[in-house]
Amino acid sequence: xxxTLGPLLYYWSRQATLDFYAAAADWEVSxxxxxxxxxxxxxxxxxxxxxxxxxxxxxxxxTVVYSSQALxxxxxxxxxxxxxxxxxxxxxxxxxxAVKIARDLAIPYIAGPHLNIYNxxxxxxxxxxxxxxxxxxxxxxxxxxxxTLAEAKLPIETEIFAHGxxxxxxxxxxxxxxxxDLSKDACEFKxxxxxxxxxxxxxxxxxxxxxxxxxxxxxxxHALIHDLASVTNVGASHLRISPQAQFTxxxxxxxxxxxxxxxxxxxxxxxxxxxxxxVNGYWHGQAGICRKETV
Amino acid sequence: MNIPAPLIKLLAVLPETPPTVVTVAxxxxxxxxxxxxxxxxxWEGRQVRMAVSDLNWGITLSYQNGRFVCGDTPAxxxxxxxxxxxxxxxxxxxxxxxxxxxxxxxxTGDTELGLTLKNLMDAxxxxxxFARLPSRIRMKLNV
Amino acid sequence: xxxxxxxxxxxxxxxxxLPALKAAVQSGADAVYLGFKNATNARNFAxxxxxxxxxxxxxxxxxxxxxEVLIAINTYPQAGRTAExxxxxxxxxDLGANAVILADLGLLEYATRRHPQLRRHLSVQGSxxxxxxxxxxxxxFGISRAVLPRVLTLPQIEYVxxxxxxxxxxxxxxxxxxxxxxxxxxxxxxTGESPNTHGVCSPASHVQWLPKGDTLDTRLNGILIDxxxxxxxxxxxxxxxxxxxxxxxxxxxxxxxxxxxxxSVLPELIRMGVKAIKVEGRQRSPAYVSEVTKTLRAAIDAAxxxxxxxxxxxxxxxxxxxxxxxxxxxxxxxxxx
Numbered sequence: 001x002x003x004t005l006g007p008l009l010y011y012w013s014r015q016a017t018l019d020f021y022a023a024a025a026d027w028e029v030s031x032x033x034x035x036x037x038x039x040x041x042x043x044x045x046x047x048x049x050x051x052x053x054x055x056x057x058x059x060x061x062x063t064v065v066y067s068s069q070a071l072x073x074x075x076x077x078x079x080x081x082x083x084x085x086x087x088x089x090x091x092x093x094x095x096x097x098a099v100k101i102a103r104d105l106a107i108p109y110i111a112g113p114h115l116n117i118y119n120x121x122x123x124x125x126x127x128x129x130x131x132x133x134x135x136x137x138x139x140x141x142x143x144x145x146x147x148t149l150a151e152a153k154l155p156i157e158t159e160i161f162a163h164g165x166x167x168x169x170x171x172x173x174x175x176x177x178x179x180x181d182l183s184k185d186a187c188e189f190k191x192x193x194x195x196x197x198x199x200x201x202x203x204x205x206x207x208x209x210x211x212x213x214x215x216x217x218x219x220x221x222h223a224l225i226h227d228l229a230s231v232t233n234v235g236a237s238h239l240r241i242s243p244q245a246q247f248t249x250x251x252x253x254x255x256x257x258x259x260x261x262x263x264x265x266x267x268x269x270x271x272x273x274x275x276x277x278x279v280n281g282y283w284h285g286q287a288g289i290c291r292k293e294t295v
Numbered sequence: 296m297n298i299p300a301p302l303i304k305l306l307a308v309l310p311e312t313p314p315t316v317v318t319v320a321x322x323x324x325x326x327x328x329x330x331x332x333x334x335x336x337x338w339e340g341r342q343v344r345m346a347v348s349d350l351n352w353g354i355t356l357s358y359q360n361g362r363f364v365c366g367d368t369p370a371x372x373x374x375x376x377x378x379x380x381x382x383x384x385x386x387x388x389x390x391x392x393x394x395x396x397x398x399x400x401x402x403t404g405d406t407e408l409g410l411t412l413k414n415l416m417d418a419x420x421x422x423x424x425f426a427r428l429p430s431r432i433r434m435k436l437n438v
Numbered sequence: 439x440x441x442x443x444x445x446x447x448x449x450x451x452x453x454x455x456l457p458a459l460k461a462a463v464q465s466g467a468d469a470v471y472l473g474f475k476n477a478t479n480a481r482n483f484a485x486x487x488x489x490x491x492x493x494x495x496x497x498x499x500x501x502x503x504x505x506e507v508l509i510a511i512n513t514y515p516q517a518g519r520t521a522e523x524x525x526x527x528x529x530x531x532d533l534g535a536n537a538v539i540l541a542d543l544g545l546l547e548y549a550t551r552r553h554p555q556l557r558r559h560l561s562v563q564g565s566x567x568x569x570x571x572x573x574x575x576x577x578x579f580g581i582s583r584a585v586l587p588r589v590l591t592l593p594q595i596e597y598v599x600x601x602x603x604x605x606x607x608x609x610x611x612x613x614x615x616x617x618x619x620x621x622x623x624x625x626x627x628x629t630g631e632s633p634n635t636h637g638v639c640s641p642a643s644h645v646q647w648l649p650k651g652d653t654l655d656t657r658l659n660g661i662l663i664d665x666x667x668x669x670x671x672x673x674x675x676x677x678x679x680x681x682x683x684x685x686x687x688x689x690x691x692x693x694x695x696x697x698x699x700x701x702s703v704l705p706e707l708i709r710m711g712v713k714a715i716k717v718e719g720r721q722r723s724p725a726y727v728s729e730v731t732k733t734l735r736a737a738i739d740a741a742x743x744x745x746x747x748x749x750x751x752x753x754x755x756x757x758x759x760x761x762x763x764x765x766x767x768x769x770x771x772x773x774x775x
Contacts, residue, residue, distance in 0.1 A: 121544025414485030418455030
């Protein structure tokens with residue numbers, strides 16, 4: 001089982017982003033997903049910067065994959081993605097347009113979690129189209145993933161989103177800009193002020209969601225750290241850790257330790273690492289916001 | 296649609312049982328022609344109350360062993376609207392969701408049961424019923 | 439009357455029941471879209487949709503009036519149950535539907551292989567927001583039409599149309615999805631059921647309306663979504679249209695309860711070459727379908743006139759049936775950006 005570092009979902013300063021990946025070069029992750037996946041207006045790193053960063057990480061021994069946005073809308077969204085595909089060589093497709101671009105260039109792709117693969121026939125279609133790995137939808141339960149793999153006829157690697165706030169929805173609207181009463185086109189890049197997004201609570205004070213530009217996330221952190229036994233035996237080859245502003249190194253270390261020695265999972269101070277709380281309902285076929293104790 | 300105030304006053308003092316009994320009898324009569332494919336399994340043993348807000352009064356219906364019966368309170372779901380608004384819905388002159396958005400129709404209790412009932416009403420094709428009426432009445436009703 | 443001028447877009451109207459289908463046809467829809475009574479379509483609500491025999495008579499009726507019936511089989515087949523979705527496609531073909539509206543690639547492939555003569559439309563749930571995505575579905579599955587998610591601006595819609603041979607359908611009126619369709623699992627985060635997996639958003643079985651005096655609370659699986667004061671217009675209990683707290687502010691953090699209304703940009707949509715205008719609302723009553731279809735019919739028929747303007751009566755008719763009594767141009771207008 002290999003660990004991977006998922007794409008950065010937040011908007012950090014250029015220096016913070018470069019520092020984060022410089023550190024990540026030494027973490028126990030085999031693959032690092034790069035690129036802006038949420039909003040094309042975010043520009044602290046440009047396409048060429050991401051490609052240069054990718055080269056450095058390759059030299060550090062990491063496999064680098066460039067992730068597509070989940071909503072590809074404009075002509076420039078498509079052209080920068082074509083450049084990633086041509087120069088980067090490996091794409092994570094989160095949109096059918098990205099699949100088309102990978103196919104046209106005859107490069108392999110990773111079918112991302114937003115491609116809506118819920119059954120074996122669709123998974124086989126992607127494999128035949130050039131997918132070498134897939135991520136189930138974030139809402140898929142363990143049982144659904146097992147059933148999909150049982151139904152599929154072609155061999156493919158499986159990567160599971162194991163730890164991070166869940167990217168639940170994408171919109172034409174920018175909720176961060178809306179919060180500041182700004183239009184999306186003149187948003188003053190307010191996302192940069194919220195390194196982990198903005199917490200959204202119910203009017204009774206229950207932590208619920210997290211606004212991150214055009215993306216809506218779960219407030220809580222989805223975590224399979226206490227479910228690793230049931231994760232490893234579905235046949236997954238990769239586990240994804242999603243970046244957060246702090247403690248990502250500790251999270252990677254925790255998963256590496258727990259994979260080597262299951263008892264290690266309980267040794268980490270999750271209250272400190274993810275004070276927003278851990279949830280795992282999706283994995284157990286429940287509402288994503290639920291937490292099922294499996295320890 | 297206006298319902299005369301004296302009529303409202305008169306209706307408000309009626310006991311609930313007679314209209315409930317009449318409704319139940321009518322429903323049992325109409326069940327086959329109106330809902331030939333509906334087994335009403337979702338209604339079996341459940342209490343549905345239609346409360347009329349301006350009369351402070353309502354009828355509670357249930358379904359048991361293949362027949363509509365008079366129901367008991369507390370109900371599993373209660374729909375509340377004024378008599379005039381119920382008439383608008385029944386005549387298909389107003390969309391129930393619209394009344395709901397306007398806070399003129401409310402559903403409390405088992406929302407899914409209430410929604411099933413609303414959708415059943417929307418989906419009911421009343422033409423088999425009208426087909427049984429004498430042609431002169433049909434022409435008068437323009438159906 | 440259905441549109442006579444060939445360049446006018448088709449008017450595609452919703453039907454959750456046989457009476458709604460008849461209302462749509464009688465009010466001037468060119469095509470009606472609907473679903474089976476099961477999890478294969480994105481409005482899998484209790485008591486809604488068509489049994490096979492209802493569908494048969496619906497298709498007979500619509501086609502006898504020269505209109506089309508499009509069957510939405512637009513949820514994602516859940517592994518192990520794919521046969522149910524495939525059987526729905528077979529039934530649609532057997533019943534003589536004019537087209538099926540699909541989102542799942544495996545299902546598109548099945549329909550292409552098994553029923554090549556049955557027209558295939560890419561559902562809005564397929565989340566095709568760019569021409570590359572539309573063209574992928576065209577090359578592999580020969581789709582004849584794609585329904586665009588309600589996230590694109592007018593120039594973006596035009597850019598798609600210019601770069602694809604596939605007919606483009608857009609939404610003209612109805613409750614607004616704030617999120618890109620097919621890219622939203624908020625509902626399952628709160629309840630375990632989503633449009634993609636169960637064909638429902640904020641399922642009724644998890645909704646509670648709790649009156650307290652004159653005020654009203656909405657809860658979804660226990661989570662407080664909104665609180666309405668006396669006489670304040672209410673909306674559907676969808677998460678994206680609830681009121682929440684962000685920082686010190688308590689507000690509709692994503693969107694107000696509102697409906698999309700594209701009447702004012704109809705001439706623009708027609709000029710760009712949009713081939714079909716869709717009305718949302720398979721969960722609504724025949725009264726709604728009738729009102730909205732009549733209004734959109736009149737507007738589309740008038741839209742090719744250079745002196746076109748939105749008539750107050752149309753606006754009034756649509757406003758009356760709108761969620762939350764507000765209407766917006768959604769992503770079509772710049773201010774929303």
